[in-house]
Amino acid sequence: MSQIDYQHVLDEITKEVQPLLSQGKVADYIPALAEVEPNQxxxxxxxxxxxxxxxxxCGARFTIQSVSKVMTLTLALQRYGDELWQRVGKEPSGTAFxxxxxxxxxxxxxxxxxxxxxxxxxxxxxxxxxxAPMHSMLESxxxxxxxxxxxxxxxxxxxxxxxxxRNAAMGHLxxxxxxxxxxxxxxxxxxxxxxxxxxNCVELAKAYNYLANQGKDANGQEVLSARQNKQLNSLLFxxxxxxxxxxxxxxxxxxxxxxxxxxxxxxxxxxFTVAVWAPRLNSYGNxxxxxxxxxxxxxxxxxxxx
Ligand code: GLN
Numbered sequence: 001m002s003q004i005d006y007q008h009v010l011d012e013i014t015k016e017v018q019p020l021l022s023q024g025k026v027a028d029y030i031p032a033l034a035e036v037e038p039n040q041x042x043x044x045x046x047x048x049x050x051x052x053x054x055x056x057x058c059g060a061r062f063t064i065q066s067v068s069k070v071m072t073l074t075l076a077l078q079r080y081g082d083e084l085w086q087r088v089g090k091e092p093s094g095t096a097f098x099x100x101x102x103x104x105x106x107x108x109x110x111x112x113x114x115x116x117x118x119x120x121x122x123x124x125x126x127x128x129x130x131x132a133p134m135h136s137m138l139e140s141x142x143x144x145x146x147x148x149x150x151x152x153x154x155x156x157x158x159x160x161x162x163x164x165x166r167n168a169a170m171g172h173l174x175x176x177x178x179x180x181x182x183x184x185x186x187x188x189x190x191x192x193x194x195x196x197x198x199x200n201c202v203e204l205a206k207a208y209n210y211l212a213n214q215g216k217d218a219n220g221q222e223v224l225s226a227r228q229n230k231q232l233n234s235l236l237f238x239x240x241x242x243x244x245x246x247x248x249x250x251x252x253x254x255x256x257x258x259x260x261x262x263x264x265x266x267x268x269x270x271x272f273t274v275a276v277w278a279p280r281l282n283s284y285g286n287x288x289x290x291x292x293x294x295x296x297x298x299x300x301x302x303x304x305x306x
Contacts, residue, residue: 004301007053007055010044010053010054013043013055013293013296013297013300014055014293016296017041017293018041020288021038021039021280022038022280023280024288026280026281027261027285029163030159030163032159033260036279040060041278041289042058042060042200042275043055043274043275043277043297044200044204045272045273046202046205046272046273047271048213052205052206054201058202060201060277062199062200062261062262062263063195063197063261064198064261066114066119067204067257067258067264067265068194068197069113069194070114070211070232070257071141071207072119072122072123073113073122073232073235074140075136075137075140076113076122076125077224078223078224079129080125084122088110089112090112091239092112092238092239093115095115095242096242096243097114097115099115099117100169100170100173103117103170104173107177107179108175108176108178108180109177110174111239112235114235114236115239116170117174120167120187120188121174123187123190124171124180124182125181126190127181127182127190134152134193137193138150140207141207144207144208144210145203145204146203146206146218147199150203151197151198152193153196154196156196157189157192157193157195164192168184168188171187172184201263201275201277202275204265205272205273205275208265208273208275209272209273210229211233211273212267212272213270214226214229215229233255233267233269234255236267237254240255240258241257241264241284242286244286251291251294251295252266252295253306254266254294254304255267255305258287258290260281261277261279262278262280262281263277264290264294266294268303274297278290
């Protein structure tokens with residue numbers, strides 16, 4: 001694997017996806033996201049032996065949005081272990097990331113930790129066990145990405161909070177079923193701040209490298225146990241791209257997590273993490289060029305988890 005010229009492959013992919021950069025629409029449910037220059041693209045690989053490769057707009061930072069849900073789950077699993085699964089399920093939802101309907105039928109237990117309802121209830125659990133949730137989350141990203149200057153884009157966080165009604169409805173519905181312990185608005189404020197953490201592709205691939213490294217960070221410290229890490233990657237494969245997880249798995253063959261800013265993080269266990277960013281989304285809320293780039297990567301390197 002170390003013989004592979006990753007840089008050459010990433011450069012090639014960056015050229016090949018150019019025609020796709022004008023396809024799809026940037027997220028516009030909040031004004032702060034709609035303002036992004038839409039035709040940008042970056043892709044970065046960080047290997048478990050510490051090598052970084054990047055092509056495209058490597059320095060460009062974006063809010064990581066739902067890719068933060070992976071860190072939320074990680075921090076919650078550290079604190080709760082399997083007890084967490086009393087609050088949130090492990091099944092693919094087959095519905096949109098912001099769907100409310102299943103909550104009503106399933107007694108306020110969200111299907112999985114990656115749809116919004118599941119991430120918000122996981123945030124609620126975390127909120128109960130952290131004295132300063134935003135600080136803890138930022139510190140995790142700062143340490144794991146190797147950039148002590150990582151910040152939260154407050155404009156995006158505030159805008160999300162202002163237009164929070166749908167996510168608030170999920171929180172209140174879960175509270176009505178007894179599956180929510182803190183004030184809904186307090187937890188949402190933390191959730192939106194997590195979503196508004198700003199990274200570039202290199203930092204994102206680095207920060208989540210423990211997912212490819214049996215749960216260990218670059219210093220060999222355990223972020224998750226190997227067993228929890230396997231479980232988290234399995235859930236990413238089945239639910240990381242919501243109701244498009246099947247298509248993503250079929251095309252890319254790796255666990256992945258997408259965010260409405262147009263970023264996707266994918267994991268090749270024991271080899272690398274790869275982060276891609278292209279703001280225009282398809283109708284499922286996933287990056288058009290991002291998915292195409294990862295599909296090409298898996299084809300060109302002839303890799304998958306299978
Ligand atoms: N902040 C977004 C929301 O809660 C995250 C959704 C996403 O990235 N899919 O609506």
